Amino acid sequence: MEGGADAVRLAVANGRRVAKRSEREPKDARPGHAQVLADDLPLDIQFADELPEAFTPPDELVEGLLTVGGGSVLYGDSNSGKTFLVIDLAAAVARGSDWMGKRTETGMVVYLAAESPASVRSRLQAYQKYHGLKVPNFAIVQNPVNLFDGDADASAIIATVQRLEVQRGQKVQLIVGDTLARLSAGANENAGQDMSRVIERFDRIRTECDAHFLLIHHSGKNAAAGSRGWSGVRAAVDAEIEISDTPEGRCAEITKVRDLGTKGERIGFRLDVVELGTTKWGAPATTCVVVPADAPAKPKGKRMGEVEGAVVEFLAAYKIGIKKSEVVAHFAGRYEKGPIYRAMKALVSASAIHEASGMVCIAEVAK
Known part of the structure; x- marks a missing residue:
């Protein structure tokens, strides 16, 4: 019983401390975050629910x-x-x-x-x-x-x-x-x-x-x-x-x-x-x-995708071939390994890059 009474007294004391802290802090305050005035925000903020009903199209x-x-x-x-x-x-x-x-x-x-x-x-x-x-x-x-x-x-x-x-x-x-x-x-x-x-x-x-x-x-x-x-x-x-x-x-x-x-x-x-x-x-x-004049018909050829374009951009900086595994390593964290290998295969098929012995290079610089 004595232990139970101590627990009750501790709970009451904690409740008083929480109440006193609540009196000092706004209800929406979060521990560890300084309170700032709205006009002191370092970034320009617009709340979605404050947007006007009327839409203004781009000028x-x-x-x-x-x-x-x-x-x-x-x-x-x-x-x-x-x-x-x-x-x-x-x-x-x-x-x-x-x-x-x-x-x-x-x-x-x-x-x-x-x-x-x-x-x-x-x-x-x-x-x-x-x-x-x-x-x-x-x-x-x-x-x-x-x-x-x-x-x-x-x-x-x-x-x-x-x-x-x-x-x-x-x-x-x-x-x-x-x-x-x-x-x-x-x-x-x-x-x-x-x-x-x-x-x-x-x-x-x-x-x-x-x-x-x-x-x-x-x-x-x-x-x-x-x-x-x-x-x-x-x-x-x-x-x-x-x-x-x-x-x-x-x-x-x-x-x-x-x-x-x-x-x-x-x-x-x-x-x-x-x-x-x-x-x-x-x-x-x-x-x-x-x-x-009349616009010519659009060519049927497929435009290069994002991954293919990134690979070409990367290889353009090299004057000699580079291992395919090094290309994959360069894009680690940006693209998965599979899409990179598929992109290189597609670029080879399109004659945009050359491949030999596991190495690739831009077609224009290949000899």
Whole structure:
């Protein structure tokens, strides 16, 4: 009985301690967690039950394609017409005119012509001559730009955009980077630690300028793998557009788009020659403009999957063969062993990689 009485007294004492602690702490307090005020939260929080009933759709810069303040990549092989198409799109934004049957939001364009300012100038001259008009509010930046080597050029772009808006009284809606390779000079395109620095500055520019940033990029050696280099670039953007040039015609296909529901849409176009003058040898000096056309039928070939693309990206960094077991070990914790071996088998069948004596390498570097 005495032991039972002691247990009762202990329980009562514990209850009093709990009650006193409850008086000091809010009911929802959890042991070990400091109490903070709502406005002291280090991260921006939105509760689901506080969302409004009315839905606000994404603000579109180009209908069904580009969003205001977003980011995109447009890529294709050399001479596929990708720069011509981007200039045509950017000119439509600067004019506030429809583009390929899509409505646009009018705004100033800042075109970072890091690859060839002269080429961009001549193509805009051809555009104006062909359409019989002048394109307003289309600024061509003619300096080299590097978003890999420090923050200086990113800061210069932001300052230029802000000052242009004051001078022109017009909002910059679109920034074009031509090309990603030139904007990331010195970086290893296949290395995430390098390209993530470029993407960080890409995001800073579009965020601080509140403008869409479109990057022109190149296809990889294996076209089925998509754009060249680190796959994280594709993951970082809101939209991706692939340019193809086939015997059936040229096409821009939306291969990725967030929240707009237009993935898979294909936009056909052709290039018409425009004569701008004569060379010093008396030959015609020509360039091209984009003209809408029917989109060619979509090829039946299967696009490379995520695992296959990751394997190709990894092997692209090697100039010699590597054991298949080493490829599997590289992706440990990211992909299971089975999918990696199946991906390598599929890539060998597609002639995207070569295999010999248990070793694999990119087909283009195999001898």
